[in-house]
Amino acid sequence: MNTTRTTTRTTRRTAYAVVGAPALMALYGGIRLVPGSREPGLGWTVGHTAMFAGLLLFAPVLLALRGRLAPRGTTAGRLAAGAALGTAFAGLAASLVQIGIDLCVGLVAADKAEQSRLFDRVQGVPGVLPAVYQIGPLLFYVGLLALLVAAAVGAARTLPWWSPVLMLVGTAASGVDLALIPVAAVCYLAALAPLVRRSAGPRPALA
Structure with missing residues (x-):
């Protein structure tokens, strides 16, 4: 009974994260399209708060993916999944620091000019630009994609082949133009949705 309750809570938590993370990401992307939202003010604060919360919700998603791979495959495969999880969490941490x-900066700056000066000062600190803005956040997408690929085409095969494809399409779209973040969020939601439907484990074989 306790195991069943724990599984139910885990499934529910994963479902909230799978829906909530892309939804908050889409909210950030939508607010970003509103005139004036890219300078200090309510739009900047609400949008970045939403994105910060959305990134936090990706943590249980990553753990759920890793959990689907842990009981299966070879020792080398499990080590690779662990490496992918570590990579994703390192990138997630960098993304959270960036946001x-x-x-x-948006809360402290009085106007757009001061905002730019503060960003120049922060990004001028050695190591901050590559670790927090350029390379670090990319590790999140690399690790997440690796976990999805392993779940879709590896020994586990607990997700459909199109889950990593949609994740890649969404990531590429937001990389091409940040205005496409809402499109990327929809792709992420579709890519991760099977994780919820299958989170209860494989169906028992019919007698």
């Missing part, structure tokens, strides 16, 4: 900096 946190952006949020703080």
